Structure formats: structure tokens, C-alpha cells
Amino acid sequence: MSATQxxxxxxxxxxxxxxxxxxxxxxDTSLILAHRLxxxxxxxxxxxxxxxxxxxxxxxxxxxxxxxxxxxxLEGRGRTEDDLAYLRSAVEYRxxxxxxxxxxDFAYTIVRQFLFDNFHYQLLKGLKDGPDTQLAAxxxxxxxxxxxxxxxxxEWMIRLGDGTPESRQRLDKAIATLWRFSGELTTPTAAETxxxxxxxxxxxxxxxxxxxxxxxxxxxxxxxxxxxxxxxQQGGKSGRHSEHLGYLLTELQYMQxxxxxxxx
Amino acid sequence: xxxxxxxxxxxxxxxxxxDADIRIEPKDWMPEAYRKTLxxxxxQHAHSELVGMLPEGNWITRAPSLxxxxxxxxxxxxxxxxxxxxxxxxxxLGTSRDQMLADLHSGKAKYSSIFNYPTLSxxxxxCVGWLVDGAAILNQVPLCRTSYGPYARAMVRVxxxxxxxxxxxxxxxxxxxxxxVAQKEMAQESLNRWWWPTLMMFGPADDASPNTEQSMKxxxxxxxxxxxxxxxxxxxxxxxxxxxxxxPDEKVKWNExxxxxxxxxxxxxxxxxxxxxxxMCNHERLQARVQxxxxxxxxxxxxxxxxxxxxxxxxxxx
Numbered sequence: 001m002s003a004t005q006x007x008x009x010x011x012x013x014x015x016x017x018x019x020x021x022x023x024x025x026x027x028d029t030s031l032i033l034a035h036r037l038x039x040x041x042x043x044x045x046x047x048x049x050x051x052x053x054x055x056x057x058x059x060x061x062x063x064x065x066x067x068x069x070x071x072x073x074l075e076g077r078g079r080t081e082d083d084l085a086y087l088r089s090a091v092e093y094r095x096x097x098x099x100x101x102x103x104x105d106f107a108y109t110i111v112r113q114f115l116f117d118n119f120h121y122q123l124l125k126g127l128k129d130g131p132d133t134q135l136a137a138x139x140x141x142x143x144x145x146x147x148x149x150x151x152x153x154x155e156w157m158i159r160l161g162d163g164t165p166e167s168r169q170r171l172d173k174a175i176a177t178l179w180r181f182s183g184e185l186t187t188p189t190a191a192e193t194x195x196x197x198x199x200x201x202x203x204x205x206x207x208x209x210x211x212x213x214x215x216x217x218x219x220x221x222x223x224x225x226x227x228x229x230x231x232x233q234q235g236g237k238s239g240r241h242s243e244h245l246g247y248l249l250t251e252l253q254y255m256q257x258x259x260x261x262x263x264x
Numbered sequence: 265x266x267x268x269x270x271x272x273x274x275x276x277x278x279x280x281x282x283d284a285d286i287r288i289e290p291k292d293w294m295p296e297a298y299r300k301t302l303x304x305x306x307x308q309h310a311h312s313e314l315v316g317m318l319p320e321g322n323w324i325t326r327a328p329s330l331x332x333x334x335x336x337x338x339x340x341x342x343x344x345x346x347x348x349x350x351x352x353x354x355x356x357l358g359t360s361r362d363q364m365l366a367d368l369h370s371g372k373a374k375y376s377s378i379f380n381y382p383t384l385s386x387x388x389x390x391c392v393g394w395l396v397d398g399a400a401i402l403n404q405v406p407l408c409r410t411s412y413g414p415y416a417r418a419m420v421r422v423x424x425x426x427x428x429x430x431x432x433x434x435x436x437x438x439x440x441x442x443x444x445v446a447q448k449e450m451a452q453e454s455l456n457r458w459w460w461p462t463l464m465m466f467g468p469a470d471d472a473s474p475n476t477e478q479s480m481k482x483x484x485x486x487x488x489x490x491x492x493x494x495x496x497x498x499x500x501x502x503x504x505x506x507x508x509x510x511x512p513d514e515k516v517k518w519n520e521x522x523x524x525x526x527x528x529x530x531x532x533x534x535x536x537x538x539x540x541x542x543x544m545c546n547h548e549r550l551q552a553r554v555q556x557x558x559x560x561x562x563x564x565x566x567x568x569x570x571x572x573x574x575x576x577x578x579x580x581x582x
Contacts, residue, residue, distance in 0.1 A: 038324045038325060039325060043555075046560055047314070051341060057337060061330065061333060061337065065330050065334070105559070163566025164566050255326060264386070264439060
């Protein structure tokens with residue numbers, strides 16, 4: 001069940017390359033999730049998982065930088081990766097709602113990560129075989145990392161679901177809260193549909209069977225029923241965000257906004 | 265006449281090995297006091313890595329560029345890694361990570377006092393790398409040759425990464441000092457706050473350091489606190505000059521006769537106050553660690569419970 005995508009809050013600036021807004025969307029998505037994961041640094045439930053969370057954050061941050069650099073090149077207006085990350089407002093950000101959701105407890109972080117990883121992994125598999133060589137190269141590099149992320153979050157879904165009554169209760173609550181943000185990942189915006197028709201972006205409908213099969217497998221191991229008929233909350237990819245993103249960007253952009261135009 | 269090794273007491277044999285610079289390994293006999301001293305020192309070091317993640321972690325979400333964010337996050341992650349090697353090294357002496365963490369959380373075990381100072385500006389990410397890691401390296405490089413094998417080997421890896429961190433910190437400072445007036449002021453203000461606390465990282469003056477003599481004899485320690493403090497000042501004053509920054513000590517002056525810098529007296533009252541828990545962030549740092557541990561309890565329990573269920577199912581299937 002998915003609602004249609006709302007109109008963009010702010011029209012994207014006209015640009016010659018139709019891939020630009022999509023690459024920017026990928027960049028925003030990886031950056032915002034990396035930022036959320038980095039908030040765990042020093043506060044993880046056990047040292048090994050602190051390391052794992054930071055590791056995933058670093059992978060996503062590296063991936064985001066590759067996309068921002070490529071987006072800047074596609075745009076060709078002299079903006080840098082930092083201009084794109086630090087000097088755009090919340091309504092200009094194009095990440096899906098899922099990744100901006102707060103960390104909550106470890107179960108929230110795991111469910112958010114699992115939903116993202118399951119999509120991300122399949123998306124990168126599609127992009128790596130795509131016709132745009134630069135995007136294919138970034139996808140190929142990131143795919144190895146994404147495979148590890150998906151393994152990590154899947155294992156934790158299983159541990160928490162089939163762990164203790166408390167972990168199960170927390171996991172159920174996180175699923176009930178976050179599952180509604182998963183639909184947006186595979187619902188194309190008008191811009192994405194356009195790119196899919198041009199053959200530049202994989203058809204999301206074609207990614208779904210593999211994603212659903214993996215979800216069914218992991219949740220069965222976790223002894224958790226697969227949620228059904230969940231409403232798909234949407235808007236992030238069109239710049240209509242939850243209230244959380246504004247605070248995140250306030251922190252992320254603090255230095256660049258306070259001291260404009262300097263080198264760090 | 266040469267004394268045969270077997271005629272010596274275990275203590276004398278042990279000291280003979282130390283004197284010959286032969287490493288002590290986990291299964292070797294060692295005096296109980298040596299074991300205790302090492303557990304205290306290594307666990308304190310591990311705790312410092314763990315708590316040390318917090319002041320820098322404080323700026324990960326506000327780092328001024330994507331490159332700096334990535335470097336800082338990687339650095340803090342390295343510290344978590346150092347914590348892991350060091351807890352493992354301490355475990356070879358017969359303690360457990362749970363026990364060490366319990367001692368940290370109860371306040372029984374200490375960690376480096378430097379982390380009880382707040383990080384208030386981006387320039388602090390420069391000073392922590394440049395000065396704090398710089399001081400840590402001076403303390404730690406001799407530990408690569410310390411008498412206890414697992415600790416020495418862990419330190420080789422730690423030191424390599426620390427010197428990388430120190431260069432990154434210096435580079436943050438250099439970028440600020442080559443930047444705008446506001447950036448240079450930010451750098452100077454940060455140096456003003458971190459200079460004296462980093463001098464305190466070498467510990468009390470030699471005449472007030474009761475553990476030094478025994479630790480030197482066991483070759484756990486290879487230089488005294490004051491020797492290392494002098495080395496640090498001699499290394500850092502020219503670097504501050506190079507950056508165009510002023511060390512906040514009017515008594516800093518090159519002494520031709522000593523071929524070293526003279527410098528002022530550390531405020532030992534402040535040193536002991538922070539050691540005793542009254543620094544700006546003692547409460548917050550410990551609280552953050554206790555909270556992470558307590559809030560993580562259900563996660564650790566879930567992982568053990570799942571592992572047990574999984575093992576039981578495997579056993580039935582077999």
C-alpha cells in the first residue's frame with residue numbers, strides 16, 4: 001500500500017544532466033544515515049558494536065562523499081561536496097524519511113538499518129551494472145560494504161527477535177514505528193521514474209522480490225511475523241521531511257553556517 | 265663464581281630476566297605486585313581510550329567539512345580499537361573486561377584526567393590531536409619496549425595510529441592558523457585551555473610519584489614523569505612558534521646551558537582536584553560510560569540468549 005509521491009517542496013534547479021538530482025538524493029541519503037550512526041560513537045551497547053556502528057557510518061560517509069563529488073561535477077556550477085552538504089536547507093535535502101529518524105534505542109537503530117540495507121544492497125547491485133560508468137564504479141565499491149552492513153543488521157534482527165522477552169518487545173516496538181518508512185525507498189518519484197525509463201536507474205519493482213525474500217527469511221529466523229498492509233509514509237525524496245531533519249542539519253551545518261566561506 | 269639460575273629465588277630469576285630485557289609472557293611466573301601494577305596500568309590505559317572517545321565524539325556531528333568528519337570519526341573509532349587491544353592485553357593477566365568495566369563505573373579504576381576537560385570549539389579537535397596525542401605518544405613509545413610482552417605488542421600498534429592522529433591534529437591547527445583572524449583566535453584560545461592540562465598528563469612531579477621507582481626497576485616504565493614533561497615542552501614550544509601561536513606560560517624560555525626550555529610550575533592543586541573527581545567533566549564522562557553500559561545490558565543479554573538458543577538447537581540437530 002503506497003501513497004503517490006507528493007510534489008517537490010522546492011523545485012530542483014534546472015540542470016542539464018537529469019542524473020544530478022538522483023545522485024544528490026543518494027548522497028543525502030548516505031550522509032544523513034552516516035550522521036545518525038555517528039551519534040552512537042562512544043555510546044554503543046558494547047565496545048565491539050561501537051566499532052561496528054562507526055565502521056558502517058564511515059562506509060556511508062565515504063559513499064556520500066563520492067556521490068556529492070560526482071553530483072558537483074554533473075551540476076558543473078562550481079559547487080563542492082561541502083557546499084552541497086553544508087549549504088542546502090532541509091527542504092532541499094532529498095533523503096527518504098527513514099534515514100533521518102532518530103536513533104532511539106539499539107532496536108530502532110537496527111530496524112532502521114535493516115530496512116535501509118536491504119534496499120541499498122539491491123539498489124547498488126542494479127546501479128553497478130548501469131550505463132553510467134561513474135555511478136557504476138561508486139556502486140561497485142559500495143556494494144561490498146553494503147553486503148557487510150546487511151549481514152550485520154540481519155544478524156541483529158535475528159538476535160533481538162529471538163533473544164530475550166525484553167529484546168523482542170523492543171524490536172516489535174521499533175518495527176511498529178519504523179516499518180511505515182520502508183515503502184518510500186522503493187516508490188519512485190517522478191524524477192526517478194523518468195530515469196528508470198531512460199534506463200539509468202534500476203526499476204524498483206524488480207528489486208522487490210529479492211528484498212521481500214530476504215525480509216521473510218530474516219524475520220522467520222527472528223521468529224517475528226512480517227508486517228503486512230503498512231501505510232507507506234513518504235515525502236523525504238521530494239524535500240518534505242519529518243521534523244527531525246531540521247535539528248540534524250542545524251548540528252551538521254553549524255560550523256559552515258557560523259563561519260561562512262572558510263577552509264577547515 | 266657464576267650463580268646457576270635454579271639457585272635463585274623466583275623473584276631473583278624474574279628480576280634477572282627483566283634486567284636482561286627478556287619479555288615476560290602471560291604464563292611466566294611473576295610477582296603478584298608486578299601483576300597488580302600492570303593490571304592497574306593497562307586497564308587505566310584501556311579506560312582512557314574508552315572515555316577518550318567522548319570529548320572528540322562531541323564534535324563528530326559538528327565537524328566543519330565532510331573530510332574532517334570522516335577523519336575524526338575514523339580517529340575515534342581507532343580509539344575504540346585501542347581499547348579492545350588493551351582490555352585483551354589486561355585479560356592475559358587474569359582479570360576480565362567485565363571486572364575492569366565494573367571498576368571504572370564504580371570509580372575505583374582511573375582514566376586519564378585530560379578527558380575531564382571539555383571540548384568547546386573545533387580548534388579543540390586540533391589541540392587534542394596535536395597536544396594530547398603528542399603527550400600520549402611520549403608516554404607510550406617507551407611502552408613498546410615495556411617488560412610485559414602482550415602490553416608491549418599492543419602498544420606498537422597503538423603508537424603507530426597515535427602518531428598518525430597527532431599529525432592530523434597538527435594539520436587542523438595549521439589550517440586554522442593559516443586561515444581567517446577568527447580561526448587563528450580559535451586556535452590560540454584552544455591552546456590556552458589545553459596547554460597546562462597536557463603538561464599534567466605526565467603525572468605528578470618525580471618527588472611526588474610513589475610508583476615510579478618500582479615501575480622503573482621492573483621496566484614497566486622507562487622514563488620519569490619529569491623527564492617526559494621536559495621532552496614534551498622541548499618538542500612543542502618550537503611547533504607552537506611555527507604555527508604562530510603563543511604558549512600560555514610567561515616562564516617559557518630557552519636555556520642554553522641546559523639545552524632545554526625552562527618553564528613554569530604546573531598548578532598541582534588543579535591536577536589533584538581533577539584526579540579526585542572535581543574537573544569540569546568528571547561527572548559527565550563517567551555518567552556517559554555508565555549509561556551506555558546500563559542501556560546496553562539488554563542488548564548484550566539478547567545476544568547471549570540467542571547464542572545459547574542457537575547452540576541448543578544445533579546440539580539437538582546433531
